[in-house]
Amino acid sequence: QSVLTQPPSVSAAPGQKVTISCSGSSSNIENDYVSWYQQRPGTAPKLLIYENNKRPSGIPDRFSASKSGTSATLGITGLQTGDEADYYCGVWDGSLSAVVFGGGTKLTVL
Amino acid sequence: EVQLVESGGGLVQPGGSLRLSCAASGFTFSTYWMHWVRQAPGKGLVWVSRINTDGSRTNYADSVKGRFTISRDNAKNTLYLQMNSLRAEDTAVYYCVRDLGGQRGYWGQGTLVTVSS
Numbered sequence: 165q166s167v168l169t170q171p172p173s174v175s176a177a178p179g180q181k182v183t184i185s186c187s188g189s190s191s192n193i194e195n196d197y198v199s200w201y202q203q204r205p206g207t208a209p210k211l212l213i214y215e216n217n218k219r220p221s222g223i224p225d226r227f228s229a230s231k232s233g234t235s236a237t238l239g240i241t242g243l244q245t246g247d248e249a250d251y252y253c254g255v256w257d258g259s260l261s262a263v264v265f266g267g268g269t270k271l272t273v274l
Numbered sequence: 275e276v277q278l279v280e281s282g283g284g285l286v287q288p289g290g291s292l293r294l295s296c297a298a299s300g301f302t303f304s305t306y307w308m309h310w311v312r313q314a315p316g317k318g319l320v321w322v323s324r325i326n327t328d329g330s331r332t333n334y335a336d337s338v339k340g341r342f343t344i345s346r347d348n349a350k351n352t353l354y355l356q357m358n359s360l361r362a363e364d365t366a367v368y369y370c371v372r373d374l375g376g377q378r379g380y381w382g383q384g385t386l387v388t389v390s391s
Contacts, residue, residue, distance in 0.1 A: 166318065199375040201319070208369060209311075209319065211379035220377060252319050254375060262335050263309070263321035263374060 167192065168253055170266035177274050180243050184269045186236040186253035192264055196256045198236040200229055203268075204249045212251075213238065243273050276300040278370045278382030285388045290360050296353040296370030296382060304328075304348040309374040310355050312366035313384075320366070323355065324374070338364075360389045 169187040176182040186198065200213035211220055213229040216236065228239045236253055253266040282294040294310070310322040323334045323344040332344050343356040353370055367384040 197375060199379065203319075208381040208383050210381065214375060214377050214379060218377070220379070250318075254319070254321075256375070260336075261333055263311075263324070265319045265321065268318040 166267040167257060167260070167264035168255065168266035170251075170253060170269045172267070173270045173272065175272040175274055176243055178243050178245065181239065181241045182243060182271065183240075184238045184251050184253075184271070186238070186266050188234050188236075188255065188264075190234060191259035192234075192255045192257040193231065193236055194234045195258060198229070198231050198253055198255045200227075200236075200238045201252045201254065202249045203252065209252065240271070245273050247271060248273050276372070276380050278372060278380060280368065280370050280382045280385035283368065283385030283387045285390065286360055287391050288361060288389055290389070291356070291358045292360065292387060294355040294357065294368055294370075294385060294387070296355075298351045298353065298370075298372070301372070301378075303346075303351040306372050306378065307374075307376075308344075308346060308353045309371040310344060310353075311369045311371055311374070311381075312364075312387075313369070314363075314366040317366075321374075322368070325353070357387070360387075362389050365389050 197215045201209040203209040216231040217229045250268045257264045277299045279297045309324040325344045341359045345354045369384045370382040372380040
């Protein structure tokens with residue numbers, strides 16, 4: 165059971181928009197920066213979002229994120245087949261003194 | 275070009291030990307916090323440990339505390355994970371990660387550790 169809760173799967177058609185939620189608590193999301201990662205099949209995870217809503221260089225603006233209270237959300241617009249991947253949220257948990265991840269969400273682009 | 279190359283994985287019996295290494299290149303290794311994150315086959319990401327820039331501060335997940343030791347050699351641009359008293363549930367791909375959660379976050383390709391008799 166992960167400390168952060170994500171939906172196991174989401175799906176949408178090419179060109180559409182999808183959101184992925186990440187629910188935590190006051191000991192993690194509410195009081196620290198959330199990051200998001202994309203992991204395509206058979207590859208290492210890649211940083212998508214850092215500090216709640218910032219994109220590293222090279223990440224297209226189709227990817228966005230926000231945070232409110234104890235929850236965070238990743239949004240992807242203009243879905244492409246290449247976006248099919250597992251997506252994870254992560255954050256430092258002050259109570260555990262550990263980084264915690266969500267269980268991951270599998271995105272299917274129908 | 276930034277590179278993180280993990281090595282040292284393999285098959286080990288329960289109760290055994292392994293030392294993972296992560297060779298860093300293409301950036302100033304000594305200025306970054308470094309992490310180990312693992313992923314069991316077909317499962318999600320699990321944070322294992324982190325170390326600060328000069329090696330004076332470390333943190334561990336409860337599941338590995340007392341069994342694993344993270345360290346670094348800034349002169350050799352290398353991160354280590356000494357894993358003792360290995361259990362079947364430690365079976366996973368182990369990723370070396372620079373600046374986890376930060377702007378310069380970067381993941382290695384991982385090394386597979388299999389604990390089995």
